[in-house]
Structure formats: C-alpha cells, structure tokens
Amino acid sequence: MDDADGTETRADDGETPADAGASDEDLRPEGPPQKLRANREELTPMLSQYLDLCEAHPDAVVLFQVGDFYEAFCEAAEMVARVCEVTLTKREDSTGRYPMAGIPIDNAASYLESLLDAGYRVAIADQVEDAEEASGLVDRAVTNVVTPGTVVEDELLDAATATYVGAVARANEGSDDTYAFAALDVSTGECQVTSADRLRIAEELERLEPAELLVGPNAALDTESLQFEAMVTDHDPTAFDAESATETLSSYLANPEAVLSDPTERRACGALLDYAEYTQGDDGALDYVSRVRQYDPRRTLQLDATALRSLELFESRSHRSGDTLADAVDETACALGRRRLVSWLRRPLLDESEIERRHDAVEEWVERPMARETVRELLADVYDVERLIARVSRGRANARDLRSLKATLDVVPELKAAMSDVESDALVSLRDSLDELEDVRTLVGDAIRPDPPQEITEGGVICEGFDDELDELRATEREGREWVANLEERERERTGIDSLDVGYNQVHGYYIEVTNPNLDRVPDDYTRRQTLKNSERFYTPELKRREDEILGAAEKADALEYEVFCEVRDAVAEEADRVQSLADSLADLDVLTSFGAVAAGHDYVRPEMGAADVRIEGGRHPVVERAQDEFVPNEADFTDGRVAVITGPNMSGKSTYMRQVALTAVLAQAGSFVPADAAELPILDRVFTRVGASDDIAGGQSTFMREMAELTDILHNATEDSLVLLDEVGRGTSTADGLAIARATTEFVHDEVGATTLFATHYHDLTALAEELPNAFNLHFTVSKRGDGGDAGGPDVTFLHRVAEGASSSSYGVEVAKMAGVPDAVVERAREYVAEAERSAETGVESDAGSDAEPESRSPGESPNSAEREERATNGRAENGAFGGEPNESAPADGDPSADDDRPTDGTLAAYVDGLEPEGDDSEATPAERDVAEEIRELDIAGTTPLEALNTLNELKRKLDD
C-alpha cells in the first residue's frame, strides 16, 4: 500500500452501486471527475496525481494502481463497479468522501474485457517506481491505453483474426476527392495504407472492419452508416497535419515519401501511428512496426462487405463455428497461418502467375502427403511469434515468451530438412527464406531456463552458467542452505535432543525449535527467538549470519536475474525484423500446406486459370457439402452464355449453387484448389452478391431501398470480368415492380456489362427473357415427383438438388409447405387453387400484373427500358455508404403497391389468394367472410414468404370453418 498517499482505506461498508446514489447522468466516467476538480487545491497528493492523469486522458477511464489493485474514483468508480460487478467502496479524507472501486491487477484482463465491451477506453496508470523505495508519493504513469482497436493483451485478442485500428484522412485541397485509409494491427505491427476515392475507401473500411477508427479533420465520414461496429475515436487533429504526420512516420520509414507517395496516405498513417504510440504509453516509436506497406485494393479480387457477408466467408448467418468458408478450408496448424488464411481469402489475387505459383505449391503438397504431414506436424509447434516478438519489443514479454520463441526456432531446422527436396517455386523460396536465427536461439537457450515461472522478478529464470556474478550469488545462497539443511543433524548430536528441529518462516527467519521438556539441555549460545505453547524457538550467532548471507544473496540474485533477463530480452528485440520475416514465411507455408491438406482430404482439384469463361464440372459448395450426407455436384458452364436465369422450387438448391460458383472463384484466386471434378476459371476482378429483400432481414421500404442502392452499385461498377450473383432481386416490392426491375437488370447486365451473372428468381416470367437474349440461358433445379396429385393427395416431392438446362415448370411451393408440416386440408385446398390457376392460364386468362410487367409490344432484342438505362448510366456512380452522399436518384423508387399491382403472377400462392377474393360485393358475404376478405386485402403479399402465406391461409380457413 502506498503509505505516502494519506488515509485511504479499502474498507467495504457494503454499499452497492445502487444505494450509493446514482451519479448524475451527465457525469462521464471518462476524464477528470468534477468533484476532484472542484477540490483541486486541497486534494491529497495521490488524488491530485489521479486527477492529473485523468486530465491527460480525457477520453479514457483511468485505472490507477494502488498496491495490488487498479482503482477508479468518483464517476469512474461507479461505472467500474457496475460494469465489472465489483463492490463500490469509498475513500475518505479531509477533503471529502469519494466513491472508489478497484479490480485486482492479477486478473485484470477479464475486467478490462468487460470495460471494452461496454464501450470504454481504459488508461492503465501503473506505479512506475518501487513503493518501498519511494521517498514520498509513488510515481505513476499511464503505461497503456487499452482500446478496442489497439489491444495487445493475448487474453483480449482472438488468435485467429487480426484486430485493426484504422485512420481515414481526406486530401486537403478542396476539390480533391482523394481519401486515404491506414490500418494497423498493434499486436503484430502489420500496417497497411491505401488511397482512393471515397467510395472505394468506404468499401475498404467495410472489408477490413477496423475495431476502432480515427477520422481526420475534414474527412466527413458518416460513421453512423458503417455496417460494422467500430469505436470512433477523436484523436488530436494536428496529428493529421502533413508536417507532424511525416515526422511521426520518419521514425518508422527511412524515407516516408518513397513508401507512401501520396500525401494523404502519409497523413492518415502518421496520425494512426501517433495514436498507436499514445495508446502504448507514448514512449516514442513502436520499434516492431517496421512493415508499413502501401497497397492498392484494385490489385486484388474485390469483395465488398455485402459479398463477404452473403458468401459467409468469415461469418455465418447461423453463427455456428465451422459454417464459414474460412472454417471449411482451415487446416492450418498455427495461429500465424490461420490469420494469414483469413487475409488471403479477404484479398484473393488477380495476378495469374502469382495464383499459379500458389497452385504449384498446393499441387506439390497434394502429391507428397508424407512430407506435407511432417511439415504440418512441425508447424503445430510454432507459437504466435508475430505477437510474441511485438511483446518482446514493447518490453512486455516474460521468460515463457522467450522460451516459446526458442521452441519455434527449434522447429525451423527440422522444417528445412523436411522440405529439403521440394520443387515448386513457392515452397523452394519459402524454405530458403526460413531464417533459423541461430544466434537468438542459442542466446535464449543458454540464458532462459526451460520451464521458467510466469513472474520475471522473483528469480528462477536465468540458467546457471550464463552470468558469473549471478552464479556466485546463487552458489553462496546454495551453500548457506546446505549448511542450514545439515544443521539439524549436527545440533541433535551436539545437544543430545533427538526431537530438535530446524525450520524457517517468513516472519522470524531460520530457527531451532526445542520442545518444552528438553529446554534444560539447550546450550548457552542459543538465543530465544519465539515462545510457542509446547516449544521454544532459538537461533545461534552462526545461524543468524548464515541467514543474512542466504537472504542477501537470494535477493541480490533475484534482482540480478531480472536485470539479465531484460538484457536478453532487449537483445532479442534487436532481431525483431528477422523474427517478423520468419513469422511471415511460416504463415505463408502454413496456409499453402493447409490448402494441400484440404485439397487432398476433400477431393479438390487444381483449377485451370485464365479461361475466357467459367466452366466447372461437378462443382460443390465447400461448406454445405460438409454438412450434407450426400451433396449433389453440379455443372456450371458459361462458355455459351454469360447470364444464367435460375429457377426452381424453394429449397431446391439455387442459392447454394450460385454461392458455390463464387466460392470456387474466390478459393482459386486465393491460391487454393477447388471443390469440383474440374474447373476452368477466368481471373475475376470483383464478386458482387445481392440477395433480395425478403431473403434478407426484414422486408419493407428501407430494405428495398437498400437493395436497389446495392443493385445500382453493381450496375455501375461491374465489368465483364466480374461475377454477379443476384438472388431474388426485386422481391422487396410489389410483384409487378419486382419483375420489371428483375427484367431490366438482367437486360442491362446482359447488354451493357457482360459480367458472368447468376440470377435466381421465382419470377417464372423471367425465363422467357433468357430465351430472347442471345447470351442468356435458363437453368432450373429439378425435383422428382411421386404420384400425380389425384386422390393420393398430390405429388410427393423429393429435391434432387440437380441443376439442368431450361426453365423450371412449377415452383412446388405447395409441396414445400407440405414438407414443412402445413396441415393436409390446407395443402389440399392450395393444390386445387394451383390447378385452377394453371387451367385459367392455359385458357388464356391473364392476370393484370402479368401484362403490366411484360409489354407485348416490344420487339425481340429491344430493351423496354433503354431510355431509363441511359439515364442511369449518365448518373455517375452510386453515392451510398459511409460517406453519406445523397440517395441515388437513379435508384428505382418503390412503387405504390396499389391493389392491382400487388396481384402476384406466379402459379401457387397468387392463384390461391386471387381465388379467395369474393366475386362482387362483400355485402353478400357472411360477416366471417367479410373479415377474412378484409384481412386478405390487408396482406402484404410481396413481402410474405410462401410458407408464411400458407400459415396465414391456414388461419383464415380456420376462421371460415368456425
């Protein structure tokens, strides 16, 4: 405890946050507490020090070390007590009573996690001098500001994913629309910087999802509209000034202009590094951040946030582990590899020769399973040396970390041996680049004991033979202890007391214990030290001398060990760059080996890259195939047409099919083999995916508007090298409008864009379009029917999940409803309505909506919306996303769903609901029928799924029956 700090007590008076009187709502837990400010002149030295630190960190909650606790006071204490569920106590002195709450330093990590989760930044103010040696108040300083984007503690980080803090800056010149984005993983020192127009930078943000974001002074970033959670931090705006940013950068790059030629990039990156230094206690530059890299997102396959999400690359809708692409192809052996895998999947390559280089390596591993498995086993012993060396550089690594580094280095020669005869270019150069770091390995091996304690200040860390002075001290200590160990025997002999014991305790030191009946035989040179109930404890002058010698030597040795340890750690830190590049090679090697293992274990093939069009034989969905007992492989052949209109019943496999095509391309360009019997693939520049509103979250205007804005983005940005997946686009509005949008989109993509497009739809009318457009074709998913729909109650449907040419004949919605357990009576009635609708379709009675959506007057090949399209094309790029911008005028407005427009055209539910409408006036109907009719009129059919519709129908029928 901090004696010089006054009269503070930790007495728990049982007060809880609730009964302590909630603090004023306006009082923030961050920054200087008002009450302390008000009493500034009278405060005790310790609280005054606390107040100073709070003022220096206005954005953070200051946790202030007092002995074994981190304490918070006043508003911050009340918050800490609530969020961390610790007791609120108080500190009382002559200036007043102050709420106080503390968390134990020993297991601070879990409390810090709660504080971060609750949205706080935490400034850790440590005692930076020994409390016992301090002449007055113990000196304290903020050694670390813990924030969501800058955490470095292993306990708070996910081993498998990188955590980024990002900074966005905008060009200073008024008309210049250049934005720069810099992202830093403080735990590893990886730093990447790019610049582009604001739309692309917004996409980059979504792609990297930094946990925390600094926004430059004039960047006008609408952080509210980001589609991921990021803490927005106000950092000193002057850090973004060109001059100060370049100065910050000069500690990291010998020539900042050479690496970051764009001034906006330098401003973003400089400000970011300045902030990172601030969070790490501001001891100057972070030495381990030595890999500042400029990149251009256009040099990699672009996957925006929507594509990443809908393809479930890293996060699945089910949130079950194992359900993402990253999980499916992850057979990496170490955390380095897992993080690298994520980064390769996030940024698949565009350069064909680089892709082939990775494929060559994967092929070699597939062909050489023994060597591959040996390498994987060795990689399993590799520690997370990327984060570890960063800790070493920050002076935070302990002896165990250094031993983990050595264990990793021990693996390297074995890895090189296991790869001695590899042939592929990538593997050869990886093998050759593996630096054994023999010097570091020997140093750590000689210096640090094999199984050291967690603490580095209490001895037991440094090997014998490493430091002479230390060895001498330890020898003195050892001899002393041996002398004491033999003392019992000697004294028993000398005194003739057989029960005499020699022992040690913390308070009294060494003693000789004699039981009461033997006290008369105690020699004269024994001095009494302690009286117990049944015995007395003594010491002799020699024992005292030896004790002082032992304890003195031990204490000195511990201190010296710490000193020696720090020297070793500093020497290792000097080699941080080499360790980082070793980590880099190990990460690449792990991913390539994992790709090899996945390819071998799951029958993936090497794709042929550089084809003109996608052609996949026997393709599978890499994730769904694992969950399915029998996955049905499917062809995807775009050599005779680029636009596929895909129909088929619900649940027949349309979405799975479309996604598997995209995932195959992503895997191939990331360097992996692909789940197929054979694949020829072009190099794609972007993958767009848009999923119709009703398959997405909730229906409704805003979702529809978003869908349309996203569609606009595709229409403007897709190229003939893009892959576009459209899943039920247009479903968020009335059927007629939806169909019209779907048609117009298909035509535009077909005529103007030329992208490889897969369009899954329930609008059967679209299949006619595929026949009209030369480069479009129909695919459908087949089902097998048993029975004919007669007395037996209609056909039973089995999904074959097999894609076939041509359009689907029926949507089978009713059969799906049956499979889902909708009561037989309803299913049967629905079938009657379907049949009726089909009969009327055959006799030429068309619904209004159908004719509305498909003008008969158009001649083949002529687009009905060409004028509209032209207007769209001249409207400039879509202005949506995080940087605000006006809603795009070219996005089609949501139609006013009038009664007529709303009438659906597809064969099942539409017919059913149409059939229920009373002919003529409601007044002839019974009250129940009128109610039902009213309810039907109110239904938002376009926003209702087939299943919901059938359930509603069931309910309505029950009402009528009642």
Ligand SMILES: Nc1ncnc2c1ncn2[C@@H]1O[C@H](COP(=O)(O)OP(=O)(O)OP(=O)(O)O)[C@@H](O)[C@H]1O
């Ligand atoms: N090729 C396949 N082999 C085996 N099972 C498959 C296959 N494709 C899909 N499935 C299974 O069928 C389910 C439904 O597939 P999917 O979601 O792709 O259907 P859908 O036609 O898009 O349905 P909806 O129109 O309702 O969106 C999947 O979850 C999967 O379990």
